[in-house]
Amino acid sequence: MPPQNSSAAAANPAPANPAPAISARGLRKSFGANAVLDGIDLTVPAGTILALLGPNGAGKTTAVHLLTTYLRPDAGDIRITGHDPAKNPQAVRRAIGVTGQFSAVDGYLTGRENLMLMADLHLLPPAVGRRRVEDLLARFELTEAADKTAATYSGGMKRKLDLAMTLVGDPKVIFLDEPTTGLDPRSRRVMWGIIRGLAAEGRTILLTTQYLEEADQLAHRVAVLDGGRIVAEGTPAELKKRIPGGHIELTFADRTELDAAASVLASIGRDDDTLTLQLAGDGRIGTLRTLLRQLDDASVEVEALAVHTPDLDDVFFALTGQKGA
Numbered sequence: 001m002p003p004q005n006s007s008a009a010a011a012n013p014a015p016a017n018p019a020p021a022i023s024a025r026g027l028r029k030s031f032g033a034n035a036v037l038d039g040i041d042l043t044v045p046a047g048t049i050l051a052l053l054g055p056n057g058a059g060k061t062t063a064v065h066l067l068t069t070y071l072r073p074d075a076g077d078i079r080i081t082g083h084d085p086a087k088n089p090q091a092v093r094r095a096i097g098v099t100g101q102f103s104a105v106d107g108y109l110t111g112r113e114n115l116m117l118m119a120d121l122h123l124l125p126p127a128v129g130r131r132r133v134e135d136l137l138a139r140f141e142l143t144e145a146a147d148k149t150a151a152t153y154s155g156g157m158k159r160k161l162d163l164a165m166t167l168v169g170d171p172k173v174i175f176l177d178e179p180t181t182g183l184d185p186r187s188r189r190v191m192w193g194i195i196r197g198l199a200a201e202g203r204t205i206l207l208t209t210q211y212l213e214e215a216d217q218l219a220h221r222v223a224v225l226d227g228g229r230i231v232a233e234g235t236p237a238e239l240k241k242r243i244p245g246g247h248i249e250l251t252f253a254d255r256t257e258l259d260a261a262a263s264v265l266a267s268i269g270r271d272d273d274t275l276t277l278q279l280a281g282d283g284r285i286g287t288l289r290t291l292l293r294q295l296d297d298a299s300v301e302v303e304a305l306a307v308h309t310p311d312l313d314d315v316f317f318a319l320t321g322q323k324g325a
């Protein structure tokens, strides 16, 4: 898949030199003998999206709980929009919105009632609350379904309602714990559009994900969490640079063709079971044209050609030795 983050970043460029909205230094948290976070540092400039990427059980949710006053760290320093959660948890709670893996949506209430309940919890004056709720219903394309009980909503609609509920309080900093887990590809894309829109409004977003493509698509920066530590941090493009380049894979119909191709091409890998050859190079037309001409000259038939560009999956594998989601 071509790297698409460049387009996301171009549509939603990070502001120059903003003050960090989220910063954490030396965060540690253990549950009994289980050291889940072993000294992590995170900085998220205002108006940007950081993806905290890690496999199941890496400690992503624990990190979100520490940053959102839900849990206290064993050690470390946190500032959220300049406030210290240990000293001023109320100020932190006023600045943030959190959408967790467990939905806050009440299935017995309608979409509008769920949102109005949040407006009441935030003590918004009734007229302000009603306006904000109607704006959010419209923005999330839930107006038509607003009077149906949330239990009748699809997974994607519930997730949108959950995020809309988080936005009733107009938070400047938003934590999204695995915002698209379990959604179908279309709903996932809708959610990506919404998340990009929130950052374009100047909100700061920390999202956790097991999806490498999600981090690539959305995040200005990615922090890879593994074994209680941040094992890599950078833009998606920077992380991609840290792994071997792309390659071209040719598949042949039989062993004779494979042997013939191997004798004329400088391959970097060969698999006799799948009848494939790997060649260094990217998908540039000139490279492919030369390659096909060489095969033509040697009268070798190619059954299939695939161009592999490195993605975050490869980064994850290179950094942690594990396959991603």
Ligand SMILES: Nc1ncnc2c1ncn2[C@@H]1O[C@H](COP(=O)(O)OP(=O)(O)OP(=O)(O)O)[C@@H](O)[C@H]1O
Binding pocket: 031, 034, 036, 054, 055, 056, 057, 058, 059, 060, 061, 062, 063, 210
């Ligand atoms: N309250 C708790 N008490 C004891 N152990 C906990 C608690 N919360 C989390 N853990 C443990 O901490 C580790 C990290 O869990 P966490 O939920 O933070 O990971 P995660 O990266 O969010 O994983 P997932 O993607 O599965 O949600 C796990 O081994 C988990 O069992």
